[in-house]
Every structure is written in structure tokens, then in C-alpha cells.
Amino acid sequence: MSSRTPDPRDPRPLIGEPLSLDLLNTRWRGTAEPNDLLKDRAGYEIWLSSAGLADRCTADGVSLAATRIAREALAAAAAEPAAPPPAATEELNEVLRHGRLRRELTPQGPADTLEVDSPAWLAAWLAVDDFLTLLRRSPDRIRSCADPDCILFFFDDSQNGRRRWHSMASCGNRAKAARHYARSKA
Template structure:
């Protein structure tokens, strides 16, 4: 996989699921300050290195040609899938074009682990990008097919737009992160009403 200055780029993590971390690469989604964090192949490679298993995966064949647009379309299809599931509309309400994208990504070969001669666990795949995106797509399908989908929340930060898995015992977490949106809300002293995708219209 090509390496460049983009290797130093760090993406937000901690949404609770790989699929939720991936869709956060469109930050401040739905606001006037929306930011595309995957503008080019270098950024996409950097995301794969950060979120791939074992801190990245090793290519065992030349890296395949990458369409960043395809990766972003997959991201939006996954976002749509999760929102549809959260709203209780039934997955049949999910657009067929999105379903085909996610299913196709999930069907790709996933990374394989192996222990090398030095006792290290190494992950490899013929195409590290499609392999990692396959993990993302599979995680999204697993999420919407599990009880955990009832714990997916939209951050209450008005300029955030991130989704996260609420793993708190009472299930009342409001912020994607107390270090960012939570602290920002405290500084503003005002309180934004809690957003819940499961009651959104």
C-alpha cells in the first residue's frame, strides 16, 4: 500500500462499531460545515491503515486500482442502511442501489491472520482496501440485524451529525464524545434536546 505524508493523518474513532467510525469520515454531516475526510486515495489508504485489523494489513499482491468515489458511495449506503434500521422502517425500505453496494462490498475477501516467524500476528489480503471495506460492510449488516441497533444514537451536538453506539448502562448517552461535543455544550451552557434516531420522522 502506498505510503505518504497522509500516514500521519488521524481519524476520529470510538463510535463503538467499525461501520459507525467509517461513516464519520463525512464529519458534521448534514450541517453547513460538512467536511469530507476522504477527499482522495491517500486519505482512504490512511483510514485503512488506522482501522484495519492489527493496525493495518499487508498487501500480498499489487494494490488494486481504487475508486475513492466508490468508497464514499459505500459509506453513504451504509449510513442510509443504519438510519433506516434505527427508524424501524424495516430493511425493505432501504433503496436497492444501496443494498447492492453494501452486499457487494460484504462479499469481498476479508483479511486473513497469520503468525509470522517472530511470533507476530500479521493480517494480509490480496486487496487491503476491499478487504477492509468488506469488514465495514459486514459490520454494518451485523449491526442492523442485532439488538445493538436500538442503542445507536445521533450526537446531540447541533454541528456534529455523528452516530455512535450508546454502551452506557442507562442508555442515556447524548454526545459522541465528552471531549469534543460534550465539552463544547458545557461551555455554551445551553442544552440541546436529545436526538434519537428511533423516534425521528
């Protein structure tokens, strides 16, 4: 993957998580209804740029549709990462069927080449493949924010593995303030 410098146009509150979770975080709570960065091609271009995929993936309607399919499958699987529901597993596998890694030995050494049946599936395939990597690494560290009003996901890479909030400054602070208020009223 190329650079992961967030696009300055990216309005999301949480950017830079592993690719699969970053794709899930293209939806976040708004004032009335959830915001969706992938509602149109312009937002998709911003996500590709922030994800470091703009030089590898085309931001057209077909690839946006494929990426939305991957996001829905990831959302269902991330809700229960230790044991994704069978329907979510099948949806993830359906995305993965659009590509494969070809391994070979080259004069420069071992090489992996990603082959997709259509360039439109590249971003979707990469995101789902990243999710498999996180599952191999530590499925219990794939988490949703503990704030019941927040819909963001993160990979807990803290030393003790006890992170609860996507951001202590926003969701964590609200929870602490609510607890303090409840204690002061008692």
C-alpha cells in the first residue's frame, strides 16, 4: 500500500485505523442520521486518498458499489469478530472470490502479486483481506467504541488491550462527564 497520509478533505472523526476498519469508519454518527463518506463518488475519492489507495484504485461508480458491498460484509463480521455470523462469512468470502494472491520466486526474491478479476474490486478485496489479517492477529482487539451512540470501530493496539473508546477526547470524555454528573446528583 502507498502513503496513509489523511486527505485534508476527509471529514471523519477517526482516520488511520487498519484499512478494513477505516472502511467501516466511512459511516459515523451525525446530528440527525449517520454521515456516510461513501454516499457519492467524491467521498469515495476522499476515502481512497486517505487510505493510500488513490494511485491504485479507480474512483468510479462500479468500484464504489463493490466497496459498499465489502463495507456491509465487514460491518456484519466486525460486530462479532471472534465468531462472525455465517452470512457475514459468506459475504466476505464472496468479495475475496474476486481476487487472489499469486506467490512466486523472482530474481529479486519472493514476491506476492495481487490479481483481481476486475479493477473495480481492488479496494474492496484489500479491505476484506486486511480484516482477515486482523482476525489472525487478534480478533478480540477489533472493537466498536463503547459509547452506545458511536458507530466507529478501532483496533486496540494499547499495551494492556483495555481501550474502550475510539477517542478518549470525545466519547470517553462524554462518558466520564455523565458518570460525574450522576454521582453529583446522588
